Amino acid sequence: MDHFLYQADELYAEQCQVAELAKQHGTPLYIYSRATLERHWHAFDNAVSDHPHLICYAVKANSNIAVLNVLARLGSGFDIVSGGELSRVIEAGGDPAKVVFSGVGKTVAEMEMALNLGIYCFNVESAAELEQLNQVALRLGKVAPVSLRVNPDVDAGTHPYISTGLKENKFGIAMEEAEAIFARAHELAGLEVKGVDCHIGSQLTEIKPFLDAMDRMLALIDRLGSQGIEIKHFDVGGGLGVTYDDEVPPQPDVYAAALLDRLGGRDLKLIFEPGRAIAANAGIFVTQVLYLKENSDKRFALVDGAMNDLIRPSLYSAWQKIIPVIERAGTTHNYDVVGPVCETGDFLGKDRQLNVQAGDYLAVRSSGAYGFTMASNYNSRPRAAEVMVDADNAYVIREREKVAQLWQGEQILP
Numbered sequence: 001m002d003h004f005l006y007q008a009d010e011l012y013a014e015q016c017q018v019a020e021l022a023k024q025h026g027t028p029l030y031i032y033s034r035a036t037l038e039r040h041w042h043a044f045d046n047a048v049s050d051h052p053h054l055i056c057y058a059v060k061a062n063s064n065i066a067v068l069n070v071l072a073r074l075g076s077g078f079d080i081v082s083g084g085e086l087s088r089v090i091e092a093g094g095d096p097a098k099v100v101f102s103g104v105g106k107t108v109a110e111m112e113m114a115l116n117l118g119i120y121c122f123n124v125e126s127a128a129e130l131e132q133l134n135q136v137a138l139r140l141g142k143v144a145p146v147s148l149r150v151n152p153d154v155d156a157g158t159h160p161y162i163s164t165g166l167k168e169n170k171f172g173i174a175m176e177e178a179e180a181i182f183a184r185a186h187e188l189a190g191l192e193v194k195g196v197d198c199h200i201g202s203q204l205t206e207i208k209p210f211l212d213a214m215d216r217m218l219a220l221i222d223r224l225g226s227q228g229i230e231i232k233h234f235d236v237g238g239g240l241g242v243t244y245d246d247e248v249p250p251q252p253d254v255y256a257a258a259l260l261d262r263l264g265g266r267d268l269k270l271i272f273e274p275g276r277a278i279a280a281n282a283g284i285f286v287t288q289v290l291y292l293k294e295n296s297d298k299r300f301a302l303v304d305g306a307m308n309d310l311i312r313p314s315l316y317s318a319w320q321k322i323i324p325v326i327e328r329a330g331t332t333h334n335y336d337v338v339g340p341v342c343e344t345g346d347f348l349g350k351d352r353q354l355n356v357q358a359g360d361y362l363a364v365r366s367s368g369a370y371g372f373t374m375a376s377n378y379n380s381r382p383r384a385a386e387v388m389v390d391a392d393n394a395y396v397i398r399e400r401e402k403v404a405q406l407w408q409g410e411q412i413l414p
């Protein structure tokens, strides 16, 4: 089972089934594997089994209700960043008492909702938010459980757009200010200080930045302890990377063992917020070749999936493997795989060696995280359908959007 977390998901091995599903449900199409989701969640949970912990799956990675429900049934907690995500967790049968609420811009309405539902903890990201939360809690006659997200100022070594733990990033409270803000939280009647939180970025493929951050956070926890502020949990955030190409990120057991080792004998519950590591390689995005096109120095495979469906390649120059669902024998050519959207940046992959013809299906791998959740209706394109494969069955877990739904709620002036 070496490196199982990052290898091809079950779906990928069953290519014929993928073609059948694409025929049946149309393309573009997201397909997820329940078995892979479950295995990945257990990989985290087992990695820390003996130590008090909570796995709070980061909903932003893939918030389909069926996906959340699969994880809720395993006993997962959830990391949310909006009232919308909280509603999804509840709708999916998730336990609000296992929810942590991250994010730099929580609104009063979102605070009220989370307090009324009794979430596990608010990960507070600024002094101003702390004061606001205190006010809201007092008004509702509640005490808000809080942890402060502290920015440890470490370089996660990942893409600048998904790096969050540097001083210049908008996230968290500066380490220099942390003690004073903890002291303030400690004295506010509407708050109860529970924990310390950090999250330094996403798609980390080395363990060192996690450990550097941990050392700084543990030193802070020790200082707070000596000031009489007892910290009960340490939320280490998410960010563990996956294999898109040839990266070999640490496995959850190696990652967890390293963190537990650093923890020493401290009596701290650990909270993990993995998103990508659970969902990315549990899903693929299937698209059909509409046309082949050639100009003097480029070949294009024009496909029916586009940046509005899967934006990672356009937004971060992210590389995701693209494979024909059914291989053809013969010569391959160098293609840019591009969608119908009117943007030069609309591509799923560049310079891919493929042997394809119009009508062929292509699978973009590792698309289970930050795929559908980042989709939009740009160019008035309806969003793709989502299907979950569960043993021998495949369930449509979200219907393809209909064109007529695209203007629902919009009105012409009288």
Ligand SMILES: Cc1ncc(COP(=O)(O)O)c(C=O)c1O
Binding pocket: 058, 061, 079, 102, 103, 164, 199, 201, 202, 203, 237, 238, 239, 240, 273, 274, 275, 276, 277
């Ligand atoms: C606060 C927080 N927690 C968890 C995650 C999940 O990250 P990942 O999908 O990299 O595990 C993110 C996203 O980067 C985040 O901002």
Ligand SMILES: N[C@@H](CCCC[NH3+])C(=O)O
Binding pocket: 060, 162, 202, 203, 312, 316, 369, 370
């Ligand atoms: N959306 C990003 C990850 C963002 C992580 C959220 N803090 C990606 O696709 O890689």
